[in-house]
């Protein structure tokens with residue numbers, strides 16, 4: 001179910017404030033990353049969840065040199081290194 005909570009005006013730099021009620025409901029904190037996409041005339045803003053840089057999985061993630069990689073891809077990279 002979608003509900004319009006507020007109407008906001010975009011400023012001269014293209015910024016718009018996400019209402020505090022929505023930030024609180026979705027546990028969005030200062031400096032969190034958000035994904036912004038567009039389809040037809042609809043703009044979607046989604047809280048970015050960490051995912052594997054190779055397969056986009058969100059299961060069993062590890063950070064390596066500033067990049068996020070899943071356990072399956074770590075295993076596949078190890079196996080490729082043995083060949």
Ligand SMILES: [Zn+2]
Nearest residue numbers: 052055070073
């Ligand atoms: Zn992966």
